[in-house]
Each structure stands twice: as structure tokens, then as C-alpha cells.
Amino acid sequence: MVNTTDALVRLDGVTFGYDGAPVLRDVSYAVEAGAFTGIVGPSGSGKTSLLRVLLGTVKPHHGSVSRRPGVAVSYVPQLETVNWNFPVTVAECVLMSRASKRLLPWATPQEKADVAAVLNRLGIADLGHRHIRELSGGQQQRMFIARALIRRPQLLLMDEPTSGVDVATRHEVLHLLGDLNRDGLAIVLTTHDLNGMAAHLPHLVALQQRIIASGTPQEVIVPAVLEQTFGARMDVLMHLGMPVVVDGNHVGALGVAG
Amino acid sequence: MSTWQTLLDPFQYQFFQKGLLAAVLAGALCGLIGVYVTLRGMSYIGHGLAHAIFGGFAAAPLIGINVVLGAGVWGLASALAINAVTRRRRIGADAAIGVVTTASFALGVALLSRFGNKGPSFDAALFGSINGVTRGDLILLVVALVFAVVVFTALYRAFLFTTFDPEVADVSGVPVARMDALLMLVLSLSILATLTIIGVTLVAATIVIPAVVARMLTDSFSRMLWLSSSIGAVCGGIGMYLSFQIEVPSGTTIVLTNTLVFLVVLALTGGRTLRRTARMDDHAEPRVAVAA
Numbered sequence: 001m002v003n004t005t006d007a008l009v010r011l012d013g014v015t016f017g018y019d020g021a022p023v024l025r026d027v028s029y030a031v032e033a034g035a036f037t038g039i040v041g042p043s044g045s046g047k048t049s050l051l052r053v054l055l056g057t058v059k060p061h062h063g064s065v066s067r068r069p070g071v072a073v074s075y076v077p078q079l080e081t082v083n084w085n086f087p088v089t090v091a092e093c094v095l096m097s098r099a100s101k102r103l104l105p106w107a108t109p110q111e112k113a114d115v116a117a118v119l120n121r122l123g124i125a126d127l128g129h130r131h132i133r134e135l136s137g138g139q140q141q142r143m144f145i146a147r148a149l150i151r152r153p154q155l156l157l158m159d160e161p162t163s164g165v166d167v168a169t170r171h172e173v174l175h176l177l178g179d180l181n182r183d184g185l186a187i188v189l190t191t192h193d194l195n196g197m198a199a200h201l202p203h204l205v206a207l208q209q210r211i212i213a214s215g216t217p218q219e220v221i222v223p224a225v226l227e228q229t230f231g232a233r234m235d236v237l238m239h240l241g242m243p244v245v246v247d248g249n250h251v252g253a254l255g256v257a258g
Numbered sequence: 259m260s261t262w263q264t265l266l267d268p269f270q271y272q273f274f275q276k277g278l279l280a281a282v283l284a285g286a287l288c289g290l291i292g293v294y295v296t297l298r299g300m301s302y303i304g305h306g307l308a309h310a311i312f313g314g315f316a317a318a319p320l321i322g323i324n325v326v327l328g329a330g331v332w333g334l335a336s337a338l339a340i341n342a343v344t345r346r347r348r349i350g351a352d353a354a355i356g357v358v359t360t361a362s363f364a365l366g367v368a369l370l371s372r373f374g375n376k377g378p379s380f381d382a383a384l385f386g387s388i389n390g391v392t393r394g395d396l397i398l399l400v401v402a403l404v405f406a407v408v409v410f411t412a413l414y415r416a417f418l419f420t421t422f423d424p425e426v427a428d429v430s431g432v433p434v435a436r437m438d439a440l441l442m443l444v445l446s447l448s449i450l451a452t453l454t455i456i457g458v459t460l461v462a463a464t465i466v467i468p469a470v471v472a473r474m475l476t477d478s479f480s481r482m483l484w485l486s487s488s489i490g491a492v493c494g495g496i497g498m499y500l501s502f503q504i505e506v507p508s509g510t511t512i513v514l515t516n517t518l519v520f521l522v523v524l525a526l527t528g529g530r531t532l533r534r535t536a537r538m539d540d541h542a543e544p545r546v547a548v549a550a
Contacts (some may be wrong), residue, residue, distance in 0.1 A: 055429050075429045085534055086297065086422050087479045096419040099432050105414035105480060131477040151430065
């Protein structure tokens with residue numbers, strides 16, 4: 001049952017799994033308006049399942065999900081799951097998000113204007129007629145964010161937006177998300193890329209089926225939490241006030257204790 | 259008889275005119291549905307469904323009901339069962355489809371062998387035939403084509419979204435499960451309508467080849483729909499004409515014409531457009547089966 005809440009979405013004691021094997025256990029978590037949160041954890045820790053529970057595409061076995069009435073949630077999938085040979089242009093892809101509002105093939109003048117505006121907002125205004133295969137990694141991510149934004153959501157959920165992209169693209173995407181968050185959009189993303197997140201996200205949640213820790217990067221990226229989350233010893237250096245995770249085997253060589 | 263007279267000779271026969279019209283309509287219909295079938299990775303489902311419908315085709319006359327109605331109900335039930343198995347993935351979809359549809363085909367062959375053929379031609383159902391295209395066959399083809407065009411036009415964006423990215427389509431408010439069921443309905447109706455023109459053993463090729471050729475020629479989804487339908491229609495007409503001239507089943511000549519077009523396009527484009535058909539059926543993982 002979905003209840004209402006002041007938070008955009010709230011999970012209370014949620015347990016969820018596939019074929020009897022739980023991947024989330026007793027998770028309580030609220031996404032507040034204006035949140036900019038990274039869910040960190042290794043593969044199989046339940047990150048994508050947590051997004052799906054927040055989206056409402058799966059129902060928890062136990063616990064409850066509450067949503068603020070009328071809240072619009074958009075979702076950006078992992079780039080690796082997309083068929084980039086599919087015959088669509090960037091503009092056609094962005095317009096897909098209007099499929100539930102208008103079903104006919106051709107776009108209205110208002111829709112064309114909306115697509116142009118959102119592509120312009122994301123800095124890919126001149127790519128509307130390109131085939132999706134012709135985009136760089138950063139442009140692909142921007143296109144999917146555009147598709148999500150054209151629904152005018154209050155909450156954007158993203159699955160591994162920095163997976164499979166180079167360092168420059170990662171910074172580009174995270175800077176863009178920071179700008180969107182400052183404009184009032186709540187964002188929750190999953191990642192296993194700890195170092196990329198600390199400098200950009202004000203709030204992290206460490207997940208290993210249960211929520212291990214939740215707070216600022218300085219509170220979450222600490223050896224005890226990382227060991228519990230990832231199941232291996234990881235050491236943390238402080239660099240310009242930001243925590244940086246290093247492989248435990250290399251700490252001695254750097255002369256810094258974890 | 260002059261060469262022109264020989265070439266134009268078939269057109270004086272009413273049965274050929276009907277057969278030609280039926281082949282053009284069937285080709286266009288298969289080409290249209292083929293775009294969705296290939297992009298969704300349902301080619302094997304199309305092939306299996308054609309075989310499943312054959313069971314209903316054989317059984318319907320034996321229990322005294324209309325062939326079209328019997329095969330249609332049988333085909334629709336098979337389509338919905340395949341759709342349910344594919345979505346739930348309790349067992350391998352390919353294995354389930356293989357068992358259900360091949361068993362249905364075997365049942366059809368067994369019934370025909372034991373009780374004899376009491377309905378339309380057995381050979382026509384297997385390989386297609388130029389002969390015996392009735393007014394009823396043409397009406398069924400027109401109904402199936404109009405239905406497919408209306409469905410794919412009226413729900414263009416929803417079908418595009420669910421074909422490209424079913425998970426995000428679902429989140430965005432598109433009723434994905436209902437769209438999948440509707441596509442299976444259109445597919446089963448299309449196979450039923452083309453059964454005696456192309457034949458169950460060959461219909462999958464007429465669904466797949468025009469769409470693959472169209473994909474090689476364009477990067478646009480809407481153009482792919484037009485091109486695939488047009489290629490299917492032209493190949494259907496040429497194939498039917500060749501069927502009359504060289505006296506082989508129409509299904510085989512239609513498929514061979516499609517294959518020739520594929521090879522010509524491949525040769526003309528130097529194979530570089532073949533890259534576009536790679537991962538044509540690659541989807542995001544189904545949302546019910548993936549753990550983080």
C-alpha cells in the first residue's frame with residue numbers, strides 16, 4: 001500500500017527480493033525535496049532494487065512506501081543496458097517521455113518547442129537530428145536526462161550514471177546534475193564509484209542489503225563503513241578536505257595510515 | 259506467343275489477380291509487423307506462433323468450427339501464453355516457446371494424418387499457394403492490415419517507447435504489459451491472415467527479412483516502418499508472379515525474392531549497413547528479473 005508523506009518518497013522497513021532471496025532488508029529511507037544523494041555499494045548490494053522500490057515498479061514484501069501526492073518521478077537507466085543501434089534520433093528519444101500523454105506519431109509545435117528547450121538547457125541543442133549511436137558518452141547521458149526532464153519531475157532517479165564513462169565525462173555529468181539540483185530537482189543516483197562521488201554529492205547512503213550508514217561523504221566514506229559495505233578493508237585519505245578511498249595494499253607505499 | 263504475351267499471361271486469370279493482391283497485402287502486413295518483431299527480438303516467437311496456429315488450423319474443421327475462428331482462437335491463446343512466459347521468465351522463454359509451439363504443430367500434423375484434411379489445403383498451409391485465394395482470405399487480409407495500421411499509428415509513441423526501453427516506458431506511465439499483449443494479438447492475426455498465402459514454415463522469413471533490409475537502409479524508425487512494409491509488398495507481388503511462372507509454392511518464391519533483395523542491398527552497401535542490424539533485439543533487462 002502507498003501512503004502519503006511530506007517527503008517526496010519514504011520507505012519504512014522495506015524488505016524486497018527476487019525468487020525468495022532478499023536483496024533489501026528492513027530499509028527505512030526518505031527522499032526529501034532538494035535531495036542530492038548517492039547510493040553506494042558493490043554489485044548485488046541492492047542499489048538498483050532500491051531505485052525500483054522508490055520508482056514503484058516493484059512492491060516490497062514487507063514494509064511500506066509513501067509518496068507525496070502528485071509527485072512526478074523520472075528515471076534514467078544505465079547506458080550499458082541501451083541498444084544504441086536502435087533506429088531513433090535524439091529528439092525522437094526525448095519525445096518518448098510524452099508517450100502517455102499523446103500517442104500519435106507527429107509532434108505538436110508545443111512539443112517541438114519543449115524538446116528544443118530541454119536540449120538547449122542541457123547543451124545539446126544542435127544534436128536533435130543525430131542518431132543516438134553518434135553521441136559521445138556524456139551526450140548520451142545528457143539525452144537521457146533530457147528525456148527524464150521533459151516530464152518535469154520533482155525527483156530524478158539514475159542508475160549508475162558514471163558507469164562506463166571516462167573521468168572527464170564523469171565530472172561533466174556530475175556538474176550538470178549539481179546545476180539541476182541547485183534549480184530544485186531532487187536527485188538520487190546509484191554508484192560503486194566512491195571517489196567520483198565525494199567531491200560532488202552532499203549526501204551518501206552506504207548500502208549492503210541494509211543501510212550501513214547515511215550522511216555526508218566525510219561521515220560515510222570511513223574505513224569501518226566501507227569494510228561493512230564492500231566486505232574488504234579499504235583505506236581513506238583526506239585530500240583538500242575530501243575523503244579519497246585507496247586500495248589497502250597501496251597505503252603503506254604512500255606512507256599514510258588508513 | 260510473344261514474350262510480352264507470356265509475361266502478361268497470368269494477369270488474365272482471376273485466381274492470379276486475387277493471389278497477387280493477397281501476396282502484396284500479406285507482404286505489406288508482414289513487413290509492418292516485422293519492424294516490431296525484429297527490434298524486440300521476437301523473431302523466434304513469430305516462427306513458433308506460426309507453427310502453433312497450424313494446430314488450430316488442423317483441429318478446427320474436425321470439431322466443426324470455422325477454420326479462421328478456430329485457428330485464430332488457438333493462435334491467440336498460444337500468443338498470450340508465449341507473452342506470459344516471456345514476461346515472467348520462470349523458465350527459459352525459448353525453451354517454453356519451443357515446447358508449446360512445436361507440440362501444437364505436431365498435434366496439427368497428427369490430426370491431419372489421422373483424420374485427413376477437411377479444411378483448406380495442407381500444402382498451402384505449410385508452404386503457401388497461389389491457388390484458392392478466396393474472397394474471404396482477401397477480406398481477412400484487409401482487416402488484419404487495417405487493424406495493424408490503425409494500432410501502430412494510434413499508439414505509435416507507446417509502441418516505440420516499449421520497444422526501445424520497456425522499463426523506462428513503464429515508469430513513464432505507458433501500460434507496457436497491455437502493449438505487449440496487443441502486439442501479440444496483431445502478430446497472431448497477421449500470421450493467421452497470411453497462413454495460406456505464405457505458409458507456416460516460411461512466414462517467419464517474410465516477417466524478418468523486409469525489416470532487416472529496411473534497417474540496413476535507414477536510421478529512422480518511422481522510415482523503417484514505411485520501407486519494411488513497401489519491401490514486403492513488392493517482394494510479395496514479385497514472389498507470387500514467379501510462383502505462377504515457375505510453378506513452385508508461393509511462400510518459397512516470396513521468401514527467395516526477399517532474400518535476393520537482402521543480398522542486393524548487402525552488395526550495394528558493401529556490408530557497412532549490416533552493422534545497424536547488430537543488437538537489433540537488445541533490450542534493457544526485464545524489470546522483474548534483475549537484482550541490483
